[in-house]
Amino acid sequence: MVTIIDGLSLGAIYALIALGYTMVYGIAKMLNFAHGDIIMVGAYAIYAMLAVTGNPVVAFIAALILCTVLGVVIEKLAYKPLRGASPLAVLITAIGVSYLLQGVAQLIFGADQKTVSILDRLGNTHIGEYSIKISSIITLVCGAAIMAGLTLFVKKTRIGRAMLAVSEDKGAAQLMGVNVNTIIMITFAIGSALATFASIFYLPTTSISPTLGSMPGIKAFAAAVIGGIGSIPGAMLGGVLLGLIENICLSIEAVASYTTAIEFGFLILILMIRPIGLLGKKRRVKV
16 A cells, blocks of 8 residues: 555656646647756755745745746747757757756756755654555645646636647637747746646655756656657656556565666557557647
């Protein structure tokens, strides 16, 4: 039971990050490989503000604002000029932004690992004979609430429906009066905000370093692909599946050292069976 709850908790973290990838791809048709490093920026922001204020809530709100603004700035300066450019140009730019963020973080905070104790201070609770981390329960509940809220936002609000319209047909949406530039900017802002939530949930399991976001970013991208890149429910499903697989493998001593290989083997298996992902949809390409 503990393994399952911890796996679902980790899956919620991967899902939150994967949502940023899948929303940006679904709406802007580009892969933001610098997205994982927003987690790192959020973690450092929480660390710095906690040192200044000593208040976890203030530290998180400050990190949330910083990362949201950073996501918008990255979109405006790095990606907006590349709309219509080749995917290779976008990919190289994303990698460059990723290394830039890592370099700036190392310049400011150094290469030494930092630790932040917020959610893990809460200790454990007992459910029957099982001792479960309170941080895992909070991550699972909050992650589910955030994902449900995002789903309602996309389906029920005017901005959400505009996002769906842009993802289906950018040109037609523009003709209908949708400001595509604004929608893409909002998408980057939401994705970066989700990454900030992921960072505070991820902190109990790791220390902070300039490369903090690299591996969870890669795994979250794999989760987005497993679920179907561009599909919001797919990103959630892919994240949960990957989190469960990781925790179950880590709990089995015989395969624990092969956990990452098993995760990406699962990705390959899904793509062999269903290349568009579990919940992906085939799209007609205009010629």
